[in-house]
Amino acid sequence: MLLTLNISNFAVFEKQTIEFDSGFNVFTGETGSGKSVLIEALSLILGERASKDLIRKGKNSALLEAIFDVSGNSDFSIFLQNNNIEINSEDYLIISRELYENGKSISKINGRTVPLGIIKEAGSYLIDIYGQFGHESLFKKENHIILLDSLIQKDLTPVLGEYYTLYVEYNSITKEIESLQGKLSNKDLKIEQLQFEINEIDEAGLNEFEEEELLKQIKKLSNIQEIQNSLIEINGILSDNNLNSVYNLLNKIKGYDDSLAGFLSKLDILLEELQYFNYDLRDYSEKLDFDGEKLDVIEKRMSFINRLKRKYGFSIEKIMEYKESADKELDILLKAESNLNLMIKEKVNLNKKLEELSHIISAKRKNAAKVLESKLLSELDDLNMKNIEFKVLINKKANYSYDGTDDVEFLISTNIGSDLNSVQKVVSGGEASRIMLAFKKIVSDIESTQTMVFDEIDTGISGKTAQMAGIKMSYISANHQIICVTHSPQIASISKNHFLIEKKVIDNNTCSTVNKLDEENKIYEIARLLSGMKITEKSLSNAKDLIDSSRAITI
Known part of the structure; x- marks a missing residue:
């Protein structure tokens, strides 16, 4: 409370x-x-x-x-x-x-x-x-099953929970079967194609950094002549250096200052290093040789890798990922028939359990429907809805759904001689309010909720x-x-x-x-509700009479 x-x-x-x-x-x-x-x-x-x-x-x-x-x-x-x-x-x-x-x-x-x-x-x-606007829920057919279930919530919830768990599992395995059956169409052709693709990638002997190394070799072999010409030019520049003139000048003046001898020693080292550097550069240049056959082999290898990239992925990494995926799909296809048979058996078992539970759920709803039909008419009669016919129509759906196989609809006739029709097509807003109040009254005898709010x-x-x-x-x-x-x-x-x-x-x-x-102010407020803002002795008297008569009815 x-x-x-x-x-x-x-x-x-x-x-x-x-x-x-x-x-x-x-x-x-x-x-x-x-x-x-x-x-x-x-x-x-x-x-x-x-x-x-x-x-x-x-x-x-x-x-x-x-x-x-x-x-x-x-x-x-x-x-x-x-x-x-x-x-x-x-x-x-x-x-x-x-x-x-x-x-x-x-x-x-x-x-x-x-x-x-x-x-x-x-x-x-x-x-x-x-x-x-709670009564408006009555105008939506999809709410009728919710309203009916609320009457038997405690009894229905455990079995409906068990059913829903199986329903999710049933849907999942159905999708897996459909997917596997799709893969099994033209199975032999797919297996042959996957085996060819896997073998092609395996035989390519790819490695992650191969493409980068091949590009470096192509760049070098394609530019051998330019490298050689540049090295010859460098060698000439180094041969014509003026460091010897620098050496002679330092040697001439070293006698004037002992510090100059140190510079002369450093220059000796530089001249010697430069000479060795020039020899090494000449040796490297002489060994350079354009190998057309090697370049052709490398370019063919790059062309092959690019073809694999266009076919399986835009990088060697993606090619290997495709190969891994193909391996898995091939394994599934090779085991598909036996797996499919196991899944079909599991689906049959789930279907049997779902059918049993849906029958139990439906039986509970049909019993609740009979109670609702009987009690609602009595409650509506008290609410000045006379000569009402009310029926809960429960039909079986073609397929399982999350809440069972029942299609529930409330039918009503508000006039003698009129045919039963969908509630949403027949009742007015005021009648819907009364129907929902009657429904809440019935639920209140069952529900454990301690506080009920009516807006x-x-x-x-x-x-x-x-x-x-x-x-x-x-x-x-x-x-x-x-x-x-x-x-x-x-x-x-x-x-x-x-x-x-x-x-x-x-x-x-x-x-x-x-x-x-308090009592006095309550009378005053009832009088306002009866007559509006102008409160008179008569409206106060009417308010008091209304309160007294209401208490007499409810006692």
């Missing part, structure tokens, strides 16, 4: 604490007062994605905090244990979300930071929110029908905490706890407040 909701710097709320009670809690207020913001705050507490735009203008962050009493919620206790979240039996559960200007948020459970996914999963055990469930209904909707929620509140946002005086009059949301402007600062109403 939700005990407390603390809101700070969130949209129209500056700082607000709401203390909830068990039973039927109602929130009313003028349009734009902040009722939808309250539901938004609860949604974020339950792990929905947050927007930084919800942070109050001029503030750096917003904080939402909810305190729950989870005693007696055994399913949730198991969830906490599985996620290593400790809570003493005498403690309350506290979930918080802090939103920041950069769009990020921090989620905590009892002060421990947890991923948003954990918050979302925790929320599914704590609060069920039926949104303002403007009164859409499209009024008067006696709205009063009956309130009575339904009051009935649900005997075992579940109900939080209802409404514009209906009939629904509000039945509530156990009535909260008023008001928007005020103080010093050019707009903010909303939530206050729990």
